[in-house]
Each structure stands twice: as C-alpha cells, then as structure tokens.
Amino acid sequence: MSDKKKNASKTEVKKAKISSPASSFKVVVREIVKDKVALTAFIIIVLILLFTFGGSLFLDSSKVTEINIIDAYNGWGVNGHLFGTDDGGRDIVNLLIMGGRNSILIGLGVTAVCELVGLVVGLVSGYYGGYIDAIIMRIVDFVQVLPRMPIEIVLVTVIPHYSAWSLVWIISVFGWTNTARYFRAFVLSQRDRDYVLASKTSGSSDLKIMFREVLPNITSMLIIDVVLTIAGNIGIETTLSFIGYGLPPTTPSLGTLIGFANDPVNVVNRPWLWLPATVMLLAISLSINYVGRALQRAGDARQREN
Amino acid sequence: MWKTVLRRILIMIPQLIILSILVFFLAKMMPGDPFSGQINPNTDPKQLAALKQAAGLNDPAPVQYARWVGNLFKGDMGTSYIQHVPVTSLIADRAVNTFWLSLLTTIICYAISIPLGVTAGRHQDEWQDQTVQIFNYITFAVPAFVFFILGIWLFGFTLGWFPISGSVSPNASGFWGTLGSQLYHILLPAILSALITTTSIVQYLRTGIVDNKVEDYVRTAHSKGVPDNVVFNKHILRNSLLPIASSFGTVITGLLSGSMVVEMVFSYPGMGKLFLDSIGQRDYTTLTALILIFGTLTLLGNLLSDIIMSIVDPRIRIK
Amino acid sequence: MAKEIIQVKNLKVHYPIRSGFWNRITDYVRAVDDVSLTINEGETYGLIGESGSGKSTTGKAIVGVEPVTSGQIIYKDVDVTKPSNRRKLNYNKDVQMIFQDSMSSLNPRKRIEDIIAEPIRNFENLTTDQERTRVQELLDIVGMPSDAIYKFPHEFSGGQRQRIGVARAVATNPRLIVADEPTSALDLSVQAQVLNFMKHIQQQYNIAYLFISHDLGVVKHMSENLAIMHRGRLVEIGSRADIYNHPMHIYTKRLLSAIPMVDVENRIKHKKHRQEVELEFQNDQSKWYDKNGCVYPLQQVSGNHWVALPKDEVIQEELNEKGRD
Numbered sequence: 019m020s021d022k023k024k025n026a027s028k029t030e031v032k033k034a035k036i037s038s039p040a041s042s043f044k045v046v047v048r049e050i051v052k053d054k055v056a057l058t059a060f061i062i063i064v065l066i067l068l069f070t071f072g073g074s075l076f077l078d079s080s081k082v083t084e085i086n087i088i089d090a091y092n093g094w095g096v097n098g099h100l101f102g103t104d105d106g107g108r109d110i111v112n113l114l115i116m117g118g119r120n121s122i123l124i125g126l127g128v129t130a131v132c133e134l135v136g137l138v139v140g141l142v143s144g145y146y147g148g149y150i151d152a153i154i155m156r157i158v159d160f161v162q163v164l165p166r167m168p169i170e171i172v173l174v175t176v177i178p179h180y181s182a183w184s185l186v187w188i189i190s191v192f193g194w195t196n197t198a199r200y201f202r203a204f205v206l207s208q209r210d211r212d213y214v215l216a217s218k219t220s221g222s223s224d225l226k227i228m229f230r231e232v233l234p235n236i237t238s239m240l241i242i243d244v245v246l247t248i249a250g251n252i253g254i255e256t257t258l259s260f261i262g263y264g265l266p267p268t269t270p271s272l273g274t275l276i277g278f279a280n281d282p283v284n285v286v287n288r289p290w291l292w293l294p295a296t297v298m299l300l301a302i303s304l305s306i307n308y309v310g311r312a313l314q315r316a317g318d319a320r321q322r323e324n
Numbered sequence: 325m326w327k328t329v330l331r332r333i334l335i336m337i338p339q340l341i342i343l344s345i346l347v348f349f350l351a352k353m354m355p356g357d358p359f360s361g362q363i364n365p366n367t368d369p370k371q372l373a374a375l376k377q378a379a380g381l382n383d384p385a386p387v388q389y390a391r392w393v394g395n396l397f398k399g400d401m402g403t404s405y406i407q408h409v410p411v412t413s414l415i416a417d418r419a420v421n422t423f424w425l426s427l428l429t430t431i432i433c434y435a436i437s438i439p440l441g442v443t444a445g446r447h448q449d450e451w452q453d454q455t456v457q458i459f460n461y462i463t464f465a466v467p468a469f470v471f472f473i474l475g476i477w478l479f480g481f482t483l484g485w486f487p488i489s490g491s492v493s494p495n496a497s498g499f500w501g502t503l504g505s506q507l508y509h510i511l512l513p514a515i516l517s518a519l520i521t522t523t524s525i526v527q528y529l530r531t532g533i534v535d536n537k538v539e540d541y542v543r544t545a546h547s548k549g550v551p552d553n554v555v556f557n558k559h560i561l562r563n564s565l566l567p568i569a570s571s572f573g574t575v576i577t578g579l580l581s582g583s584m585v586v587e588m589v590f591s592y593p594g595m596g597k598l599f600l601d602s603i604g605q606r607d608y609t610t611l612t613a614l615i616l617i618f619g620t621l622t623l624l625g626n627l628l629s630d631i632i633m634s635i636v637d638p639r640i641r642i643k
Numbered sequence: 644m645a646k647e648i649i650q651v652k653n654l655k656v657h658y659p660i661r662s663g664f665w666n667r668i669t670d671y672v673r674a675v676d677d678v679s680l681t682i683n684e685g686e687t688y689g690l691i692g693e694s695g696s697g698k699s700t701t702g703k704a705i706v707g708v709e710p711v712t713s714g715q716i717i718y719k720d721v722d723v724t725k726p727s728n729r730r731k732l733n734y735n736k737d738v739q740m741i742f743q744d745s746m747s748s749l750n751p752r753k754r755i756e757d758i759i760a761e762p763i764r765n766f767e768n769l770t771t772d773q774e775r776t777r778v779q780e781l782l783d784i785v786g787m788p789s790d791a792i793y794k795f796p797h798e799f800s801g802g803q804r805q806r807i808g809v810a811r812a813v814a815t816n817p818r819l820i821v822a823d824e825p826t827s828a829l830d831l832s833v834q835a836q837v838l839n840f841m842k843h844i845q846q847q848y849n850i851a852y853l854f855i856s857h858d859l860g861v862v863k864h865m866s867e868n869l870a871i872m873h874r875g876r877l878v879e880i881g882s883r884a885d886i887y888n889h890p891m892h893i894y895t896k897r898l899l900s901a902i903p904m905v906d907v908e909n910r911i912k913h914k915k916h917r918q919e920v921e922l923e924f925q926n927d928q929s930k931w932y933d934k935n936g937c938v939y940p941l942q943q944v945s946g947n948h949w950v951a952l953p954k955d956e957v958i959q960e961e962l963n964e965k966g967r968d
Contacts, residue, residue, distance in 0.1 A: 165618035176353045212748035219740045221765035234752035253467035279473045307465035
C-alpha cells in the first residue's frame with residue numbers, strides 16, 4: 019500500500035497534489051483559522067499545554083509533592099512562591115503544572131479508550147444492524163442509565179492497587195457509550211449507500227468495508243467528537259478529584275487543588291490555593307469546547323454544501 | 325398508548341434486575357460486614373464466626389442475593405455500620421431535602437430555559453440568539469463544580485447574599501420562619517444547578533423552532549395570511565415545546581447525579597451528601613442502598629421521559 | 644439458442660413487518676415474490692417496472708448483496724444464493740453491478756484509481772504496475788482521460804462518474820453486469836452516451852446485462868428480451884417483439900401506451916388508444932389482478948412469451964389478438 023503511494027507520488031507528483039478528498043481535515047483547519055475566537059482558544063490551549071507539559075520537564079515529581087510543614091500556607095509571592103503554598107508547604111505553581119498535566123493526561127487517556135471502543139462498537143453495531151445492533155444498543159442503554167458517579171466513586175475506593183490507570187479505566191467504563199451511539203447513528207446512514215454495496219460486489223470483506231470505506235467518511239466527525247470528549251473527560255476527572263475520589267492523593271490534579279475551596283476558611287482567606295487552578299480549568303474547558311464547537315460548525319457547513 | 329407504556333415498563337424490569345445484581349456484587353466487593361462496626365477487642369472470634377454463619381454470610385452468593393432482594397421488598401435495606409440505625413430511615417430524612425432542592429431547581433431551570441430557547445429560535449442569528457448561544461456555551465463547557473465554587477465564592481462569601489451551608493438556619497422558628505429559611509438556603513444552589521441544566525433544553529428548543537420555521541405547514545399558514553404572531557405561537561411554538569416535555573425525566577436524572585457535587589459544595593444535607601459522608605466513613609450498607617436508589621430513580625426518570633414522549637408524540641405509540 | 648448464463652428460479656425476497664405488543668412478525672412486505680427468469684450469454688435482458696415494484700431488489704439479489712428469502716439463483720450449476728457458494732466461485736468477479744446514483748456509488752474519500760482497482764485487488768493477483776496499466780486501460784475504454792486516476796469523484800460530472808462506475812464494473816472481465824437504472828439520474832444527452840459505451844463494451848467483451856429501468860424507451864433501445872414487473876411479481880416476459888408488438892397484460896399495455904410519442908399527426912389516435920386501454924383496465928380489474936391486487940402466476944403464450952393470467956384468459960386473449968390481426 020505505502021509502496022504504491024510512493025510510486026504514485028514519484029511518477030506524477032504535480033498532478034497528485036491537485037486533488038484532495040471531498041471533505042478534508044485541511045478545510046476544517048482553514049475554517050478554524052478564519053474564526054478569530056476559535057484561533058484565540060486554540061492558542062490558549064497550546065499555551066496551557068506548553069506550561070504544563072513543558073513545565074513538568076523541569077520538575078522532579080517527587081519533590082513537587084514533598085511535604086514541608088514550615089512553608090505551609092504561604093501567601094501570594096511569599097518566599098519565592100509566586101502563588102504561595104498549600105497545607106503541606108508545596109509550591110502551588112508546581113502543583114498547577116503537575117496537576118494540569120495529570121488532568122489533561124487522564125482526559126486524553128480516557129478519550130483514547132472511549133473513542134477506540136466507541137468507534138469499533140458503533141461501526142459494528144451500525145454496519146451489521148439487526149440482532150447484533152439490538153443487543154449492543156440494549157447494553158449501551160443500560161450502561162447509560164446506571165448512576166455513573168456513585169459507582170465510579172465506590173469503584174475508586176474498593177479497587178485494590180488503585181492508580182491513575184485504574185481511574186482511566188473506571189471513567190472509560192461509562193464513557194464509551196455516547197461515542198458508540200454517535201458513530202452508530204452515522205454508520206447506519208452510510209450502510210445503505212451505494213458505495214458500500216459497490217464495495218461488497220467488488221469482493222471486499224465486511225471488516226475492510228468498515229475500516230477502509232466507511233471509516234474515512236467519518237474522520238471529521240471523529241475529530242470533533244475527540245475534541246469535545248477530551249473536554250468532558252477532563253471535567254469528569256477533576257470533578258472526582260475535587261470530591262476526593264479521583265487521582266490518588268500523591269498525584270496532583272487540578273480537581274484536588276480546587277478541592278481546597280471545600281473549606282470555607284480557604285475560600286475566604288487563602289484564595290491562592292484554589293483560584294489559580296479554577297481559572298486554569300476554566301480556561302482549558304472553555305477553549306477546548308470552543309475549538310470543538312467551531313470544528314462542529316465547520317463540519318456542518320461542509321455537509322450542507324455537499 | 326397504554327400498550328406503549330406497559331411495554332416500556334416491561335423493558336424496565338430486566339434492567340432493574342441487572343441493576344440489582346450489579347449493586348449486589350458491588351456491595352460484595354466492599355470490605356466489611358454488618359458486624360464490623362460492633363467488633364471490639366473483647367469480641368470472641370468464634371462467636372463472631374457463629375454470628376456470621378447465622379446471618380447467612382457464608383451462604384452461596386445466589387442465596388445471599390435472593391435474601392437481600394427479599395429484604396428489599398420488605399423495605400429493609402440493612403442497618404448502617406456506623407450510625408446503627410436502619411438505612412431506610414437515614415435516607416428518608418435526606419431524600420426529603422434532595423427532593424425540595426431538585427424541585428426548585430427544575431422549576432427555575434424551565435423558567436430560564438424556555439424563554440431563552442424561544443428567544444434564540446425566534447431571533448435566529450440576531451444578537452438575542454448570539455447572546456443566548458454564548459450563555460449556552462458557557463453553561464455547557466464549564467464543569468459544574470467550578471460553577472458552584474465560583475458561585476458560592478461570589479454570592480455566598482464575597483457578597484454575602486446567601487447562606488453558604490446547611491438546609492435551615494438554627495435560629496429559624498415557626499412554620500413560616502422555617503420554611504422561609506429553608507427556601508433561602510436552597511435558593512443559591514438551586515439557581516446555580518438550574519443554570520447548568522438549561523443547556524440541552526435551550527438547544528433543543530432553539531433547534532426545534534428554527535427547523536419548524538421552514539416546514540411546509542408553516543409556509544402554508546403564512547401563505548394563507550395568518551399573522552406572524554399567530555403562526556409563531558400556535559404552530560411553531562406548540563410543535564417545538566412538546567418535545568421539551570420529554571426532557572423532564574432526563575432533567576430529574578441529571579439533577580440526581582449532580583446532587584452530589586451541589587450538596588457537597590453547599591454542605592446541604594441531602595442524599596448526595598449522605599453518599600459522600602458514607603463513603604468517607606466506609607458505611608457500606610448505606611452506600612449500597614443509595615446506589616440502588618440512585619439507579620432506580622434514574623431508570624424511573626427515563627421511563628417518565630419515554631412515557632411523556634409517547635403521550636406527546638403519537639408516532640412512537642404501538643398500533 | 645444462446646447459452647444461458649444465469650437462471651433465477653422462484654426468487655422471493657420478503658421483509659418482515661413487526662408490530663403489536665410483543666413486536667412479533669405480523670406480516671411481510673413481498674418485495675420480490677416468485678420471480679423466475681433466465682439471462683443468456685451476451686444478451687441484454689431488460690427488467691421494467693415502476694418504482695417499488697421490486698426490480699432493484701431482484702437485481703441486488705442476483706448480485707448477492709440482498710439476502711434471499713427463498714428461491715434459487717443458478718450460476719455455473721450452483722445455487723449462488725448461498726454466500727459460501729459465491730465465495731467458492733469468486734462469484735462477483737463474474738457478476739458485477741452498475742448503480743443508479745453515480746455520486747453515492749463512488750466513495751467520496753477515495754481516488755478513482757483506488758475505486759476502479761478495488762475489484763481487481765480483491766479478485767486478481769496483479770503487481771502494482773500491472774494493476775495501474777489495467778486501470779488506465781479501463782479508463783481508456785470508457786473514454787476518460789488518464790489523469791483521472793488521481794482525482795476524487797466530486798471532481799467529475801454525472802456522466803463521467805457513471806462511466807467510472809462502468810469501468811469499475813468491467814474491471815474483472817465479468818460475464819454479467821446488473822445495471823440498476825444506470826442512466827435515469829443523467830441528462831438525456833449524456834444518457835445516450837453512457838448507453839452507447841455500455842453497448843460497445845458488451846460487443847467487445849461478450850457481457851450480458853440485466854438492464855433494470857422504468858423507461859421502456861431506453862429498454863427498447865438496449866435489450867433483446869425483457870420482463871415486466873409489478874408489485875414484486877412478473878407480469879409479462881418475452882422477446883422485444885412479443886412485448887412491444889403483442890402485449891397481453893393490461894399493465895404492459897398501460898406502460899406502453901404511456902410512452903410519450905412525438906407524432907403530431909396521429910395525436911388523436913394515440914389519445915384514443917390510451918383511453919381505450921385505461922377503460923379496459925378500469926372495467927376488468929378482477930381479470931388481471933387477484934383479490935390482493937397481485938397479478939396471477941405466469942402462463943406460457945408462445946415460445947418465450949409468458950403472461951400473468953389465468954389459463955382460460957390466456958386463450959381468450961390470444962383469440963382476441965388473432966381477431967384483431
């Protein structure tokens with residue numbers, strides 16, 4: 019396959035460049051760049067990523083969470099701590115970097131699992147239809163009516179050797195259903211298109227049709243869903259950490275930092291503990307969602323054009 | 325229509341059964357048993373083992389499950405490990421609080437979202453619509469707890485307009501005094517919860533109106549010379565509002581799952597707070613009961629949605 | 644007599660209707676109900692019917708993309724309604740399809756090269772160079788420029804896309820192509836062009852067509868034998884001469900009388916003929932249709948000519964015909 023592509027590009031480089039698929043990702047990117055607010059949101063995302071992931075390169079994670087009682091509850095800018103320190107004398111800026119990174123990583127991890135499972139389930143369910151679809155959809159229905167957060171919290175407390183990975187799996191158990199539904203609906207609409215029939219008569223297997231024919235037609239939807247799901251999953255992780263049943267206590271999270279606001283004393287007297295994290299989470303949620311929505315609008319516009 | 329409702333209820337039965345099995349195994353995964361709370365250094369291990377045997381804790385899982393379900397039907401959800409009172413009475417007190425909070429939230433939610441949705445749909449792409457869209461985007465994007473924290477910080481602590489915790493002031497006296505104090509306490513959490521619940525209703529309503537506007541029947545009405553206002557109120561609005569009715573069940577469900585965070589931030593003694601307290605104290609009988617209740621209520625909420633939908637929309641009824 | 648290539652025997656495609664409290668199957672939609680026909684090598688067999696008559700479903704069943712309820716499709720002495728038999732024979736290498744909507748039948752995300760090469764990759768072992776040569780050759784046959792292979796479907800006109808569809812269908816040198824209304828979505832001027840390409844290819848490679856259409860004019864231009872379908876059943880089958888010159892069933896007559904004609908001089912005469920046919924249809928419903936509104940089983944009239952009428956009615960009709968002659 020790749021050899022063929024290479025040959026093609028060697029022989030007819032110029033001509034190959036002329037054409038692009040009907041609804042390519044590039045077009046969507048162009049739409050985003052045209053939308054100034056979306057562009058700003060995108061830049062904010064990049065800055066936050068640089069701050070958290072870049073910053074964490076310079077930090078020793080064991081030192082960040084090291085307890086130093088003497089430095090506890092330093093205020094803004096005291097002793098070289100720009101945003102002060104928490105009850106254990108840990109520097110808030112460092113915790114923001116690590117916590118932000120962890121929260122984003124968990125969001126990405128959960129999204130990866132959910133999108134993968136949801137995509138495969140949605141493709142299979144929508145493509146085959148019939149009994150397979152009926153059974154899968156009953157399962158999806160059931161998972162969706164489960165009281166998600168209480169079960170997640172209980173699982174967090176009872177699972178042995180609890181770690182950040184456990185959290186990814188626990189959140190994913192409930193997260194894949196929306197994605198599966200979303201893709202199923204679309205695959206269902208593609209299933210009876212003539213190009214699928216044409217592939218069948220061309221002798222392609224069901225698997226090949228699902229992943230090589232139908233999947234390329236839903237890539238832009240996949241991108242939109244991934245972006246919005248990341249935002250949602252960061253929200254779920256931080257919520258759980260905020261309540262106290264998210265990331266393990268030794269692993270900083272934005273939710274844990276915001277959790278300081280559960281103590282009225284902190285709310286009034288020590289805003290440095292929770293306010294920066296709150297602002298950062300706000301910035302992350304608002305910008306990722308805005309980019310996601312802008313992508314959605316661009317995608318819708320393209321669909322209307324076709 | 326009764327057939328549709330009946331079938332929908334029948335579908336719920338296996339869901340309830342699976343839910344109960346799931347909760348049962350979740351309960352089994354939790355450490356501790358009804359006697360853990362009563363153990364003290366003087367307890368004779370042999371006596372304890374005998375007690376466990378007598379209580380059937382060594383029976384095979386299906387037998388234990390059957391007994392547990394049997395007790396549920398008798399209204400016995402076990403005794404709290406920590407508080408040593410029947411779980412049902414523990415939950416009943418809190419459920420009332422959660423009920424009032426949810427009720428007020430629902431009322432405020434619809435009171436806000438219907439006008440917003442209608443305005444946005446009516447003035448599609450004008451400044452009114454754009455303003456609503458921005459509002460909608462914020463309520464959608466911001467995680468609920470961040471919303472609550474900022475709300476309580478601004479209106480509770482900084483401005484001091486609302487109380488920051490509890491369900492009633494200890495100084496409140498008399499029927500009206502107590503009621504007023506209760507209302508005052510749930511007002512801020514209810515408004516904040518309502519605001520973040522509006523998103524989907526506003527969106528559905530707006531889309532419904534926008535879509536209905538270009539339907540042929542609306543064009544027919546226009547071409548017959550029906551005044552714009554009448555067309556909007558009698559045709560577009562009615563057809564767009566009906567589907568909103570079915571969102572009711574979903575809203576209730578959403579509030580239940582969200583109750584934990586609101587009640588935590590506002591230290592409001594409802595079921596969500598009880599759940600968090602119980603998990604902090606590892607009070608597993610209470611937890612199990614609460615999960616079962618949350619699950620059942622969610623199922624009922626969905627049932628309600630579907631039933632309302634089948635009343636409103638004749639197309640999905642069984643012929 | 645020409646060698647037959649495929650035989651359809653008592654083909655039925657039924658879809659269940661579920662309803663009631665338990666969602667049980669209460670009835671069936673009889674999309675295709677007891678259809679039998681035989682297509683000879685290298686001929687064009689026309690299948691005509693109004694929309695919803697089951698003609699496309701029949702075509703799809705023959706290609707193997709529509710599950711069959713009962714009946715047989717015999718190809719090379721085996722029943723190809725079974726997927727395992729199709730796989731054994733590499734059935735779709737020999738039996739291909741051309742679709743009505745050229746836009747939706749070409750995957751918008753694939754280049755023309757990959758679209759045309761898909762059956763080749765699945766059925767033939769060619770090196771990349773051979774494959775490319777073959778694709779170029781196919782494009783040449785349907786009269787498309789060679790740089791088309793790097794383009795995407797949306798960059799072509801409807802007629803061009805349909806020619807790409809034809810190229811894909813003939814890519815594996817098939818012996819039968821089911822053409823499901825291949826030109827009804829095209830402009831009239833382009834229709835003739837595509838039809839001529841199809842005829843040209845047929846002569847060159849001895850391909851048989853099952854030509855599905857609702858347009859009797861187009862079918863007359865294309866096919867030697869034809870079948871008329873109505874409500875899932877065959878109404879009348881026969882040679883072109885049989886159907887066009889001696890239609891027996893009222894449905895066929897109505898269809899024929901509905902062909903628009905540019906013949907100003909005989910305008911009154913045509914109109915009178917149409918009204919006669921309509922009157923005949925109105926008066927004797929029960930003669931043509933059973934109580935469910937379906938046509939009767941086929942009866943032989945002569946050689947290849949079969950019509951869906953009760954036996955005695957056939958004789959009666961024949962006498963009428965003779966009298967008229």
